[in-house]
Amino acid sequence: MTVEPQPLATHPCRQQCRWRGTDAVRDGEPVFACTACGSQWVRSQPWAPIDCDGTRDAALQAELALRP
Secondary structure (H helix, E strand, C coil): CCCCCCCCCCCCCCCCCCEEEEEEEECCEEEEEECCCCCEECCCCCCCCCCCCCCCCHHHHHHHCCCC
């Protein structure tokens, strides 16, 4: 039996974004979450998060570099 992963969390933006890595892994990809709203992101998504100050955390930037 194949178990489908839980959908990533998505919540309304508070415009206070700070994306950081979590301990979670989804389909082999590390899960990042916004510390303000709790939304989640993984590398295979077609968009890329950015912090409210226009920067990206080094770990998130490294994850983006793994995209094909």
